Amino acid sequence: MHSIVFCFFELPSGAFKMKNTHLKILEFLKSELNFDYSGYHIAMLERRIQNRIVNVGSTTSEAYFEHLQNNSDEPPRLIKNFMINVSQFFRDPLSFELLAKVIIPDIIAAKQRSHDHSIRIWSAGCSYGEEAYSLAMLFKEYFDKEKVHFNLDFFATDFDSRIIEKARKGLYTSMSMKEMKLGLLNKYFTERGESYAVRPELKEMVQFSTYDLLDKNSYAPSESVYGDFDLILCRNVLIYFNQEFQDLILKKLVRSLASKGILMLGESEVPVAPYREKLRQVSKYCKIFEKK
Ligand SMILES: C[S@@+](CC[C@H](N)C(=O)[O-])C[C@H]1O[C@@H](n2cnc3c(N)ncnc32)[C@H](O)[C@@H]1O
Known part of the structure; x- marks a missing residue:
């Protein structure tokens, strides 16, 4: 059984727990694609990683991390998933x-x-x-x-x-x-x-x-x-x-x-x-x- 380690980030709203595998995923994106996740809201990154795990059909975070490391098109996809580019004319x-x-x-x-x-x-x-x-x-x-x-x-x-x-x-x-x-x-x-x-x-x-x-x-x-x-x-x-x-x-x-x-x-x-x-x-x- 995998042990789950939590890391704590200082956020304006207080401390937030992040799963160790999710942190490894973000570190991997940083080393592979120079994606600096440190300034993003951690809760948002967590939600989007979870969302991607479900979309690719992985059963655990660890399985998704394997998938990420073995498929070169997945890291840029995950980063894209962090960003919502939705816009429209005369929004607001x-x-x-x-x-x-x-x-x-x-x-x-x-x-x-x-x-x-x-x-x-x-x-x-x-x-x-x-x-x-x-x-x-x-x-x-x-x-x-x-x-x-x-x-x-x-x-x-x-x-x-x-x-x-x-x-x-x-x-x-x-x-x-x-x-x-x-x-x-x-x-x-x-x-x-x-x-x-x-x-x-x-x-x-x-x-x-x-x-x-x-x-x-x-x-x-x-x-x-x-x-x-x-x-x-x-x-x-x-x-x-x-x-x-x-x-x-x-x-x-x-x-x-x-x-x-x-x-x-x-x-x-x-x-x-x-x-x-x-x-x-x-x-x-x-x-x-x-x-x-
Ligand atoms: C939700 S969209 C907003 C689009 C438009 N401004 C609007 O309000 O409809 C956010 C945009 O910010 C861009 N963005 C995110 N981080 C950025 C950065 N570090 N530098 C420049 N653009 C960034 C994303 O690529 C995305 O297109």
């Missing part, structure tokens, strides 16, 4: 409404006052690109309605290169379209069988690239050259990480924001303590903050 409609009605007009008014014709945006942890294209549509709609023109330096990044390839292709199913308005769908997409393809004029507005938000050697994607962003969206990414790694990411984002720049987080996310002082929540209904 109220936040996007606020962007369209308040944030974008305010950014443009400030730019007009300072005779600055460039707007810098970063969608960090953009997944398949729905978030970035949603925002690009809102800017385009505003430019057309108000008959103004600004250069958009719009960067959208994710650390998963496979996802970024898909974002560049801009091909979506109806699953991503639940919050889409018919007018925008007709204007910015072309139907291709069961899918919807982003039209070139929208695609050209966003530059997709890979970037790891945990990279300790930079504050912003190298493509953007420097930060100074007027608007950063980093939504439903912080939830994966423990306090220490959330701190690392927020340090980067706050530093990359221009003075009075806007940061938008996911609906269930709040800035960890040191950053609450540096940010002012713009609306009590949405996780939109202004850099003080």
Whole structure:
């Protein structure tokens, strides 16, 4: 009979027990694929390992560990399983409404006052690109309605290169379209069988690239050259990480924001303590903050 050893991790919510085999699995991923699990919520990793054990039909954690070591395609699959890449256009409609009605007009008014014709945006942890294209549509709609023109330096990044390839292709199913308005769908997409393809004029507005938000050697994607962003969206990414790694990411984002720049987080996310002082929540209904 296998003895079960528990390891204890310090989490904000207290200590959490992890099975020894699960720890071995994570150590294996670290040595084989350089996957640094230390910043992730351990409970989430546990759930996803368990889920994978069931999916491959292993009867015990130990049997799954054997499977992992003997099948070269399993380690990347397991890492992929840790990440939920689910996204959709205009996810959290109220936040996007606020962007369209308040944030974008305010950014443009400030730019007009300072005779600055460039707007810098970063969608960090953009997944398949729905978030970035949603925002690009809102800017385009505003430019057309108000008959103004600004250069958009719009960067959208994710650390998963496979996802970024898909974002560049801009091909979506109806699953991503639940919050889409018919007018925008007709204007910015072309139907291709069961899918919807982003039209070139929208695609050209966003530059997709890979970037790891945990990279300790930079504050912003190298493509953007420097930060100074007027608007950063980093939504439903912080939830994966423990306090220490959330701190690392927020340090980067706050530093990359221009003075009075806007940061938008996911609906269930709040800035960890040191950053609450540096940010002012713009609306009590949405996780939109202004850099003080
Ligand atoms: C749930 S999705 C959120 C997508 C989109 N922001 C939204 O709210 O709909 C989380 C994304 O964060 C990305 N991600 C996770 N860790 C990351 C890291 N260290 N650096 C960059 N992106 C990361 C994942 O690949 C995934 O695409």
